[in-house]
Amino acid sequence: MTARTQIAVVGAGPVGLLAALGLARQGHEVTVLDAEPAVVKSPRAAVYFHTTIAILEKLGLADEAHEIGLSSSEFMMHWLDSGERVASDMRDALEPGQRFDHNLHFGQHILAELVMRHLARLPRTQVLWNTRVTALDQAEERAVLTCETPGGEQRIEADWVIGTDGARSTVRRLLGLEFEGFTWPDRFVATNIDYPFREFGYANANMVVDPVNWCVIGRLGRENLWRLTYGEDASLDEATIVERLPERFAAILPDPAVPYRIDSFSPYRVHQRCAPTFRIGRVLLAGDAAHACNPCGGLGLTGGVIDADSLSDVLGAVIAGRADDRALDFYAQERRRVFLEVTSPMSTNFKRLLSESDPARRAADKAGMFARAGQGHSDVRASSLAELLKGAAMPVEPLTA
Numbered sequence: 001m002t003a004r005t006q007i008a009v010v011g012a013g014p015v016g017l018l019a020a021l022g023l024a025r026q027g028h029e030v031t032v033l034d035a036e037p038a039v040v041k042s043p044r045a046a047v048y049f050h051t052t053i054a055i056l057e058k059l060g061l062a063d064e065a066h067e068i069g070l071s072s073s074e075f076m077m078h079w080l081d082s083g084e085r086v087a088s089d090m091r092d093a094l095e096p097g098q099r100f101d102h103n104l105h106f107g108q109h110i111l112a113e114l115v116m117r118h119l120a121r122l123p124r125t126q127v128l129w130n131t132r133v134t135a136l137d138q139a140e141e142r143a144v145l146t147c148e149t150p151g152g153e154q155r156i157e158a159d160w161v162i163g164t165d166g167a168r169s170t171v172r173r174l175l176g177l178e179f180e181g182f183t184w185p186d187r188f189v190a191t192n193i194d195y196p197f198r199e200f201g202y203a204n205a206n207m208v209v210d211p212v213n214w215c216v217i218g219r220l221g222r223e224n225l226w227r228l229t230y231g232e233d234a235s236l237d238e239a240t241i242v243e244r245l246p247e248r249f250a251a252i253l254p255d256p257a258v259p260y261r262i263d264s265f266s267p268y269r270v271h272q273r274c275a276p277t278f279r280i281g282r283v284l285l286a287g288d289a290a291h292a293c294n295p296c297g298g299l300g301l302t303g304g305v306i307d308a309d310s311l312s313d314v315l316g317a318v319i320a321g322r323a324d325d326r327a328l329d330f331y332a333q334e335r336r337r338v339f340l341e342v343t344s345p346m347s348t349n350f351k352r353l354l355s356e357s358d359p360a361r362r363a364a365d366k367a368g369m370f371a372r373a374g375q376g377h378s379d380v381r382a383s384s385l386a387e388l389l390k391g392a393a394m395p396v397e398p399l400t401a
Contacts, residue, residue, distance in 0.1 A: 001155065006159050008143070009033070009161075010163050011163065012033070012036070012112065012127055012129075013112060014045075019312045028319055031126050032126070032128065036130075037129050042266040044109075047298050053065070070219060071102045071104060074087070075089070078202075080210035086370055130149060131147045138281045163286070167271050178275070184294060188267070189229065190266045191245070191262060193249075193260055197219075200254040206218065209354055210355070217229075229295065231355065272348060274292075284311060286311050288304060290339075294347050299346060314327045327394065327395050334394075342391075
């Protein structure tokens with residue numbers, strides 16, 4: 001059985017769904033495929049910076065996202081050994097033209113579900129669950145995906161394929177592309193925990209510095225549920241994580257005697273990797289399928305959302321005849337450059353800042369952060385960082401009504 005679509009997007013996470021919505025809003029036919037039976041709800045990214053909110057606004061999602069999420073401009077660094085803190089507010093570091101003066105907090109699975117509702121309202125769109133890509137072939141004018149489905153094998157012909165199927169991307173593997181870089185020695189453990197952090201003076205977004213018990217703590221939304229992500233030795237038995245959680249929380253929580261409730265947890269390995277190219281013929285990569293970084297600093301999903309926005313603009317323009325396919329090469333080269341020159345080095349440095357083992361360097365880091373405190377911690381939240389992450393403008397004419 002063979003089906004036909006204009007654009008096949010492999011991977012129904014936020015990046016794939018946002019790319020699909022951007023293309024569908026331009027009137028293009030889009031089919032999204034995913035091997036899972038539904039949106040994955042395991043703990044992952046949960047904070048959206050103002051750059052991402054602006055893209056949600058462009059797609060008509062910002063009002064609902066604000067109704068769902070928690071708006072916050074707070075950020076705080078904590079030093080676990082001394083109890084010292086540096087608080088900042090992104091509103092103190094705004095630049096002219098910055099559209100939003102806050103971040104939004106809510107789980108990425110909620111964003112995926114929001115995008116799906118909007119996608120379902122548009123013609124010539126569909127999301128196919130339980131559809132696992134097993135083969136990929138290309139001809140001059142089309143690409144062909146072979147998929148395993150509950151009803152048997154299915155072939156899907158598409159003019160274009162976008163791979164947004166995560167760091168373990170099947171699309172990238174089928175293209176024969178390496179995933180260059182390294183895997184962090186830590187196993188990251190993302191936990192969703194009900195605990196009164198606000199009563200202990202925590203901001204809605206926090207980083208905790210410690211060579212062993214470093215962590216990132218952020219409120220997940222308007223309710224009192226928090227994401228606490230820490231690292232542990234990857235050689236430890238993953239099956240016994242829950243047995244180690246009380247000891248780890250005793251070291252991290254401001255008062256471990258106060259009761260807490262673990263809503264869920266998810267262990268995962270973290271990569272600092274990038275594909276050698278984001279385009280081969282009629283197949284393009286975006287998000288973690290193209291590049292992956294550690295979550296410290298929240299740059300991974302941000303970069304993926306910018307990929308989705310840029311690629312939907314460029315591919316939409318190529319399909320409509322407003323640009324030739326050299327614009328796709330520009331997308332591939334520029335988004336790769338941004339990852340290698342901006343996203344990866346910055347996320348690596350955030351991870352180093354949190355877990356620095358050298359006492360002298362840790363003290364120097366702390367002194368620098370206190371010195372910058374009066375600037376609203378602008379190295380983390382300034383609009384200039386957003387401009388670096390966005391990179392050069394895509395070479396396409398704007399879509400006119």
